[in-house]
Amino acid sequence: MxxxxxxxxxxxxxxxxxxxxxxGGETSGKSPPGxxxxxxxxxxxxxxxxxxxxxxxxxxxxxxxxxxxxxxxxxxxxxxxxxxxxxxxxxxxxxxxxxxxxxxxxxxxxxxxxxxxxxxxxxxxxxxxxxxxxxxxxxxxxxxxxxxxxxxxxxxxxxxxxxxxxxxxxxxxxxxxxxxxxxxxxxxxxxxxxxxxxxxxxxxxxxxxxxxxxxxxxxxxxxxxxxxxxxxxxxxxxxxxxxxxxxxxxxxxxxxxVKERTPISFDYRGWKITTAPPPSSGGIALASMLQILEGWDLAKLDEPHRVHLVVEAMRRAYRDRTFYLGDPDFVKIPQRTLTSRDYAAGLRATINPDKATPSDLLSGKQTPLEDDExxxxxxxxxxxxxxxxxxxxxxxxxxxxxxxxxxxxxxxxxxxxxxxxxxxxxxxxxxxxxxxxxPGKRMLSSMTPTFMESKDKVAVLGTPGGSRIITMVLLGVLGYDAGLDAQAVAALPRYHHQWLPDEIEAESNAFSPQTAAALQAMGHKLDLPGDSAAGGRGSSHVWGNLQTVEWDKTRGVLSGGSDPRNPVGAAKVEPAR
Structure with missing residues (x-):
């Protein structure tokens, strides 16, 4: 799987x-080896x-x-x-x-x-x-x-x-x-x-x-x-x-x-995810997207359908971001609802597994709820x-x-x-x-510093990237869940959808020509770098600068991954003295 x-x-x-x-070595312990x-x-x-x-x-x-x-x-x-x-x-x-x-x-x-x-x-x-x-x-x-x-x-x-x-x-x-x-x-x-x-x-x-x-x-x-x-x-x-x-x-x-706030925490397929609360929009959006996606076994899907479902989860989370999120000291945020599995299940039910949902079919008005820079x-x-x-x-x-x-x-x-x-x-x-x-209000942010913890691993990750930060962290979480190591997670190709404009943005080489064509056949509009045969008006070739570290508790190994898009970045591990 x-x-x-x-x-x-x-x-x-x-x-x-x-x-x-x-x-590290092939030993486990309660503390990292460095x-x-x-x-x-x-x-x-x-x-x-x-x-x-x-x-x-x-x-x-x-x-x-x-x-x-x-x-x-x-x-x-x-x-x-x-x-x-x-x-x-x-x-x-x-x-x-x-x-x-x-x-x-x-x-x-x-x-x-x-x-x-x-x-x-x-x-x-x-x-x-x-x-x-x-x-x-x-x-x-x-x-x-x-x-x-x-x-x-x-x-x-x-x-x-x-x-x-x-x-x-x-x-x-x-x-x-x-x-x-x-x-x-x-x-x-x-x-x-x-x-x-x-x-x-x-x-x-x-x-x-x-x-x-x-x-x-x-x-x-x-x-x-x-x-x-x-x-x-x-x-x-x-x-x-x-x-x-x-x-x-x-x-x-x-x-x-400075304000101390309680992080958002939820479970995803055996991982405890701890992440940013408002005034970051990242944690709520991440919880929504992952809990929508846990309704499918992504590993069983072909790549076009897997990308399609991830994009549809992105679309719905960013729609909610637009209307509900801000500084919690100034506005009432329905956080409990937006991060609940029941709410995610309702959003999942609106997704056609074979066809894109045009963003203008998702309400453009606020609906009642209960709760390289x-x-x-x-x-x-x-x-x-x-x-x-x-x-x-x-x-x-x-x-x-x-x-x-x-x-x-x-x-x-x-x-x-x-x-x-x-x-x-x-x-x-x-x-x-x-x-x-x-006056005195904090502006909404997409910054999404995140911890992942399972019974045998701990990972720390985050990235710059403006409104694309949240979706890059999402893809990083999915990468760790699929078994990638820290450097592979940092290097993953990236794609993004934010409800409006209604299009998938992607890095160079993120999609094969076959996958791009399949997504278009499902009704997705693609914004790809350059004059790709798949279409698109030319988004940036590379995004973000993801930095991550991982502790494999079973093997007693620490590792780090620094985004290869940024040649001056560095991930380093130092043994305990």
Whole structure:
């Protein structure tokens, strides 16, 4: 059964850019035989391993990895953004979700994002000071170190501070991203000073130093929360936003707080899945999709029918995402219903196993119910503590704005709100009242850090990718369930459906010509890269940057998988000492 699905999946796995990292022997135990970290940059993975060697646990390592990614992956995340941290404490067995999502400032009313004709002003929503929410990532680092870690915050931030001061080589993705956003980033003096010093824009191979960011990290290391949200750094952030026409206030900056939330947990075919609750839409959508799919034995199906059913589950979950999900502190979310097996069974009953359901046949109105952006890293330490963390500044290089003297590239997460109900955002997803902006509200997210645990295995996974994050994690879960190893899961080809627009997007080589033709015969519209014979108007060739680690408890083996689409990523395993 599962062997057939495994062979189907393996036949489409891309050639890994990194060998599978693993350690351990043929022995089982209650604790892993070492530690494993997978992240989007080798320097961040190394920073986390260094902190583990200095006596830290997975949560200290998370501080080091997160802050280092903030230095070396400014295209994807940073101190000016936010993130979600899913934690597992091995000693207590407790899972907790740290919500460090950005919040809307008081000035960010829906009317502020409309032009004179009443249409969404995309430039204001995606670029500059009005696009930025109050950052949450620095507060998360303070919380992780102070409440869950063993080492002082100052110790765990040292690798990031050193790299910001000494610099690192600009890599191809970073240079390409800057070139695509340069027209926006050149608007702001603080940004030009960092990315085009002396008028010369950064290019691949340059040594990229960030002394202002190093000073901001030192202030955070020395003073904790007050080193960023109050005092000199805060004053410079406020002034930089104001000078460019935006409006933040000192009290809302100082009033930011990380929130602890209860993760979503459910079972799927012998796996306990623990994942992100609102304001992430990922966990609810993942629960819905997997519980719809457990009604079929996917391993018995041919590839076109298997893909068809997965797509139909995606379609229905994203339809519900559009209408019901938002910040749980502001809107009542029918979470119990949306994650229930009974509700999933009802959605499953609407699926024709041989024919696509046009999205316009699923209600476009809310019905009554009872109840290369972003980055991810995964960690397991030798005690069994786990971290799955996804952090972001939203679009490439966020808002493009660095307030002078801070080195902090601000996010453009305001675009993740439904700034004009029913109008798609930069990722093509829509929202309505549940995700409308309000002062202090957290915008809906797709970030889906996830744990999987069976009687003999533990896996930690997640990925960037905007609205495609949830479906990439779904395919990763299905890959692990089919028996793939960590590197094969990270390399799996990807496809996606989000209700509207009504089409399947897919990477290059995700489908054979025969499968593409069979899906079209079922009524699916395909959006494939290039001028494929299967049709499509040309989506991106590759998506995401999945980072995952796995502990095989039966064999006593740790392994890691880093997405081969990202050549600077790294999964490394270190034996217990």
């Amino acid at each position: 599962k062997l057939k699905l495994l062979l189907l999946l393996v036949s489409f796995v891309l050639t890994p850019g990194l060998a599978l990292a693993q350690t 530690a494993a970290i997978a992240s989007g940059h080798a320097l961040a993975t190394d920073a986390g391993l260094r902190i583990l060697r200095e006596g830290g646990n997975a949560f200290d390592a998370a501080v080091a990895v997160s802050s280092t990614l903030s230095v070396v992956e400014p295209i994807s995340s940073g101190l000016g953004g936010g993130g979600f941290f899913l934690l597992h404490d091995a000693e207590s067995g407790r899972d907790v979700f740290l919500d460090a999502r950005e919040i809307a400032p008081r000035s960010a009313t829906p009317e502020a994002y409309l032009d004179k004709s009443g249409n969404l002003d995309s430039d204001r929503a995606e670029n500059g000071p009005w696009s930025a929410g109050i950052p949450g990532l620095p507060a998360a680092l303070v919380e992780l170190a102070g409440k869950y870690g063993r080492l002082p915050l100052k110790t765990s931030l040292q690798p990031a501070i050193r790299i910001a001061e000494e610099g690192f080589p600009v890599y191809a993705r970073m240079a390409r991203g800057y070139a695509s956003r340069r027209d926006v980033m050149d608007r702001y003096p603080g940004t030009r000073a960092v990315y085009a010093p002396n008028g010369k824009p950064i290019k691949e191979g340059d040594l990229f130093k960030q002394p202002d960011l190093a000073r901001t990290l030192r202030a955070l290391a020395d003073k904790g929360f007050d080193g960023f949200y109050r005092g000199e750094v805060a004053d410079r952030l406020l002034k930089g936003v104001k000078d460019e026409g935006g409006l933040w206030t000192a009290d809302e900056l100082a009033g930011y707080r 972003t980055t991810h890293f995964s960690i397991i330490d030798k005690e069994g503590n786990r971290v799955a963390a996804t952090q972001t500044v939203n679009l490439l290089y966020g808002s493009g704005l660095i307030p002078p003297g801070t080195g902090v590239l601000l996010n453009d997460e305001m675009d993740d709100f439904a700034l004009k109900p029913g109008t798609p955002n930069a990722f093509g997803v829509m929202g309505f009242d549940a995700n409308a902006p309000k």
